[in-house]
Amino acid sequence: MAKNDKVIRTIRLSETVSPFGPGALVDILGESFMAMTGDEWPPASVRNSVSCDRLAAKLRVDELWAAPSSGEPDAPKTPGLEFARFPAWLFCQECRRMTRWTRMMESGSTPKCPDCEGRLVPMRFVTVCATKSHADDVPWPDWVHRAGSGTCDRKDRLRFHPSKGAREGLSALQVSCDACKTTRSLGDLRGDVLVRDGFTCRGKQPWEREWGNCGKPLEVLQRGATSLYFGEVVSAIDIPEVEGREAELDEIILKHPFWPAVQNGYADLVDPMVTELANAHGHPEETVRHRVRALTSDEPTLQDTKRSLLSEEFEAFVAAISGSAPAEDFVTRVERRSERTPAGLGDVVLVDRLREVRATIGFRRYTPEAQLVPSVPKRPMERSWYPAVEGYGEGIFITFDSAAVDVWAAQDGVQRRADRIESNQEGSMLGSRLHETSPPFLLLHAFAHAIMRELAFVSGYSAPSLRERIYCESTGDYGVFIYTTSTDVEGTLGGLARQGEADYLTGVVLRSLEQVAWCANDPVCSESDPQSIDGLNLAACHACLLAPETSCESFNLLLDRAMLVGGDGFDGYFQDVIDSALDVSVSAMG
Secondary structure, three states: OOOOOOOOOOOOHHHHOOOOOOOOEEEEOOEEEEEOOHHHOOOOOOOEEOOOHHHHHHHOOOEEEEOOOOOOOOOOOOOOOOEEEOOOEEEEOOOOEEEEOOHHHOOOOOOEOOOOOOEEEEOOEEEEEOOOOOEEEOOHHHHHHOOOOOOOOOOOOEEEEEOOOOOOHHHHEEEEEOOOOOEEEHHHOOHHHHHHOOOOOOOOOOOOOOOOOOOOOEEEEEOOOHHHOEEEEEEEEOOOOOOOHHHHHHHHHHHOOOHHHHHOOOHHHHHHHHHHHHHHHOOOHHHHHHHHHHHHOOOOOHHHHHHHHHHHHHHHHHHHHOOOOOEOOEEEEEEOOOOOOOOOEEEEEEEEEEEEEEEEEEEEOOOOOOOOEEOOOOOOOOOOEEEEEEEEEEEEEEEEOHHHHHHHHOOHHHHHHHHHHHHHHHOOOOHHHOOOOOHHHHHHHHHHHHHHHHHHHHOOOOHHHOEEEEEOOOOOOOEEEEEEEEOOOOOOOOHHHHOOOHHHHHHHHHHHHHHHHOOOOOOHHHHOOOEOHHHOEOOOOOOOOOOOOOOOOOOOOOEOOHHHHOEOOEOOOOHHHHHHHHHHHHHHHO
16 A cells, blocks of 8 residues: 555444444444444435424424435545544554554554654543543543653653563553653553542543533543443334324323323323223333433423324334225235234244334443433524434244233242342443343243244344344233344345244244254353343343344343243243144154
8 A cells, every 4th residue: 555545444324323323432443433423423414314303392492304425435525524533643663652542643544653654553541521422532641651750751752561570461461651760550551540640531522622611520441441331322123103002191190180290390290190090090000100201301202202102103004004004114014913923922923124223312431320411412493413323124023922921920930030130230330221021021022032043044034134123012012023124225125024934933933943042162161150241131142042133122131031931930931832733743753
């Protein structure tokens, strides 16, 4: 490559929402960049409008926009997104000199060392604000010189190199100043050391030229740490308008005599109103409470927004089963339950064409409880919007027998296992980002993962391209939707929806249950204490139930295959199906 040749760096359009939405790090060809918020995007004249009134209304914005895209990224007039190089401190792989890279130094080519022309690569560590989701470089010159006499002010003579002598871990690396010979080991690079040395957050993001006076404590992270970025993405299936039960419930709530007082802040009236409405109209109290909270909140919680979207989608699938006319981007067929359908399952809706819209609303850093940074800061006198992307594809919606699920969930053993996960969820930092734990949800989630693993073998789509949607927002509304999408407007090829046809689905379900009935890591997997982050899984590991990160809407948490196949003292939901399949196998062998 010639010295001044520019390097073309590209990502997929869908990746501008997840996993490389605003605030996320993007590693490309050994370089590290951070995606900027929407206020730094090109003007609307070159962006692409994404139409989804239902999602925009739930998110309370005026518009959704996709990033500009082009089939010729090296064309001179191709619009694109700007990314900030982060961390800005780089070091030379040849001479180890550290250089702070600025926007004025960008030429489009790979950064080169000013001393030896060696390649500059990003430093491994960055700092984040512990509470307000800011991110910045480690203040390397000041941090190093804190260990010296304090008289050296040179910031351009630093080197990052191995320590002398036999040391391990971070202590084997150090940063030194060639001017004053001060050296400091990376073993000292900890958040408490930064606080003790007087370093606090400057209140900025890497692409911002000005900073405030945040003053909150800093934490040091490796730039590849998962806690550097928690993106908040909300998706919606484009469905025809249906008169759903949620809209009916909202109307009932608004007509209740207590509603004006509740709306004006009389919280003591919420409980009696919820109880009265639940008893009078047959809605679960938790469902009524969620709707009251959503109607009284200026900014509904993310979980309430997702719950509302899923409830409407479930109504659309129910309408499809009843024979309602399909929409242009919601083309369905129904496979009625028959003698071949595994016990416990109901009707199946095959979606030959669907449209999904995914929008990123913001991000957090360090903990999921940190302050949310919006993907697009709202400004007065301007239309509000979020970055979004649309995809077209197909899927299989499988209903569950609600009466059978409720009877199964009443088992003491099932309740005990669910209570263990629920208890761990209450004490987990991730707990608020997850669905509420219940036996039906654990069952549906485990089933979705089991069947996705099997569909990856038979449908022609790779495992990361399959996604799940779990419908468990109200008692009796139980369903699983497995789907795939592509940014091509022509959609996908039909191999997934075909597997939902009666001739294929029974075999898919039976094979998926057989695969999880016994795990390669048993008895460790099935008998170990709670697994994964904060003990939010029970019997679930990479050998039996875990899916690619892109497939699971719950971060591969809230999983327990014992809900499917049974455990100590209780039957799994598909216990009879598995026993019958084993009996048939034994008879065939005999």
